[in-house]
Amino acid sequence: MKISIVGAGISGLSTYIFLRKHLPSPPAPLPPHEFVIYDAYPAPSRKEREAGSTSIIGGGLGIAPNGKRMVRALSREIHQAVVSQGYGVVRFQFNSARGWTIGSVPIVDLKGEPELMVMSSRQGMWECISGPPPFRDEVSDEVLVRKKVVRVVRSVTGKPVLRFEDGGEEQFDLVIGADGIKSVVKEAIVGDKYPAIYTGFYSVGGFVPSELLPQLPENNAELLPPKSQVVMTFGPGGFFGYGPFCAAPSSVCCKDPVIQHLIRESEIKLKIATWVTPKLPTWASNGVVLVGDAAHALPSSSRQGASGALEDAYAITFLLKHFLSLAYDSGSTSMSEEEAVQIASEKYCAIRKPHVEAILDGAMKLEMRRDKAGIVAEYAMYFIMWIKCKFFPGYMNRPIYQYSVEAEIEKAIHSVK
Numbered sequence: 001m002k003i004s005i006v007g008a009g010i011s012g013l014s015t016y017i018f019l020r021k022h023l024p025s026p027p028a029p030l031p032p033h034e035f036v037i038y039d040a041y042p043a044p045s046r047k048e049r050e051a052g053s054t055s056i057i058g059g060g061l062g063i064a065p066n067g068k069r070m071v072r073a074l075s076r077e078i079h080q081a082v083v084s085q086g087y088g089v090v091r092f093q094f095n096s097a098r099g100w101t102i103g104s105v106p107i108v109d110l111k112g113e114p115e116l117m118v119m120s121s122r123q124g125m126w127e128c129i130s131g132p133p134p135f136r137d138e139v140s141d142e143v144l145v146r147k148k149v150v151r152v153v154r155s156v157t158g159k160p161v162l163r164f165e166d167g168g169e170e171q172f173d174l175v176i177g178a179d180g181i182k183s184v185v186k187e188a189i190v191g192d193k194y195p196a197i198y199t200g201f202y203s204v205g206g207f208v209p210s211e212l213l214p215q216l217p218e219n220n221a222e223l224l225p226p227k228s229q230v231v232m233t234f235g236p237g238g239f240f241g242y243g244p245f246c247a248a249p250s251s252v253c254c255k256d257p258v259i260q261h262l263i264r265e266s267e268i269k270l271k272i273a274t275w276v277t278p279k280l281p282t283w284a285s286n287g288v289v290l291v292g293d294a295a296h297a298l299p300s301s302s303r304q305g306a307s308g309a310l311e312d313a314y315a316i317t318f319l320l321k322h323f324l325s326l327a328y329d330s331g332s333t334s335m336s337e338e339e340a341v342q343i344a345s346e347k348y349c350a351i352r353k354p355h356v357e358a359i360l361d362g363a364m365k366l367e368m369r370r371d372k373a374g375i376v377a378e379y380a381m382y383f384i385m386w387i388k389c390k391f392f393p394g395y396m397n398r399p400i401y402q403y404s405v406e407a408e409i410e411k412a413i414h415s416v417k
């Protein structure tokens with residue numbers, strides 16, 4: 001099959017690595033699979049990478065325990081690289097804008113091989129998958145082509161055809177749309193009726209060297225240390241989060257006055273309007289499949305953008321692996337490659353859509369509450385967060401962190417008649 005991945009972000013590159021490693025080879029006389037990744041923009045220059053947190057390379061993100069398991073599945077080396085360049089955290093603390101601590105929740109999954117959440121710069125995470133040595137050997141320069149896709153159309157036989165900004169076009173058997181929130185591939189599946197929705201919020205952010213943070217005053221009983229290195233302060237107009245993002249150990253005690261200090265000391269270069277993808281009727285159709293933000297950009301408060309993208313990459317790969325193996329083993333008599341792709345895509349949507357949409361619903365409730373933001377709504381938000389932290393601290397994240405995409409794939413495979 002000729003397989004194209006549009007977008008070389010975290011979802012596109014991880015899908016490529018999974019597919020290349022796990023797709024079964026077609027039997028002769030079928031030709032081997034061919035892969036190409038297209039990305040509209042050049043990789044950030046050294047200067048851009050060194051500029052810290054910007055709208056070109058992004059700011060910080062968390063790779064939750066469920067995402068970490070997917071990184072481990074990509075390769076042990078990538079997992080090791082992600083862990084070493086990021087910062088593992090075990091709890092998130094929630095504060096209110098009124099100055100008190102609401103509570104805290106664990107962000108570690110102790111089932112099986114324990115995985116902590118890792119806070120990382122987006123660029124750091126991306127470089128572990130794609131970037132320069134010593135991290136990678138996974139994505140060769142030949143496979144990643146810097147070209148902008150402007151449309152996906154159909155050939156007379158119904159196969160997806162990519163149209164490029166330079167006027168060229170090329171036909172594929174399978175197109176993976178990993179082209180982010182403003183996906184053009186999405187339009188080949190659902191038309192133009194589902195544009196991304198602006199949440200009304202802007203993300204701003206930056207990184208501050210730990211030596212510039214205020215030190216914990218000695219014997220200061222008034223300033224109680226937080227229960228976690230990552231502190232999220234929620235208020236009527238948004239939230240402010242801070243925490244360590246790289247492996248350098250910090251002797252600094254994070255406290256609420258840190259917020260004022262960070263705002264004062266930081267040069268904010270990252271300013272991104274935050275968008276979400278509306279619920280789409282489907283994520284796949286006739287050889288075109290969406291993964292990551294193209295299918296479901298989530299609000300940042302969900303902390304599942306990167307982790308959900310990695311789960312998508314894993315799910316579509318292992319479903320394709322199973323159904324293509326059936327097609328190849330049957331000698332193409334009972335199932336063609338095209339039919340295998342179709343069944344795998346349907347199963348993929350059935351597994352992933354309800355799970356991700358439940359996360360979207362939960363995160364949007366919080367966004368809407370902030371948006372209305374009268375004093376009653378504000379205190380109601382704190383109260384609900386307090387109840388969750390106090391009585392269901394583990395449960396808050398358990399359905400997400402312990403979600404097993406592997407088990408869902410197994411179930412989906414065995415539900416086929």
Ligand SMILES: Cc1cc2nc3c(=O)[nH]c(=O)nc-3n(C[C@H](O)[C@H](O)[C@H](O)COP(=O)(O)OP(=O)(O)OC[C@H]3O[C@@H](n4cnc5c(N)ncnc54)[C@H](O)[C@@H]3O)c2cc1C
Pocket residue numbers: 006007008009010011012038039040041055056057058059060061062122147148149150178179180181182183184291292293294300305306309
């Ligand atoms: C510049 C940037 C900064 C970000 N910063 C943060 C952040 O600070 N914190 C956070 O939590 N999340 C951030 N995100 C989002 C986060 O990366 C994603 O939620 C998550 O990693 C899943 O990503 P993805 O690979 O699905 O999409 P993305 O990371 O958006 O990657 C999509 C890729 O597709 C390429 N592309 C888009 N359109 C086309 C086209 N027409 N043709 C070819 N290629 C195309 C883009 O260049 C990009 O490389 C950022 C995303 C971007 C693009």
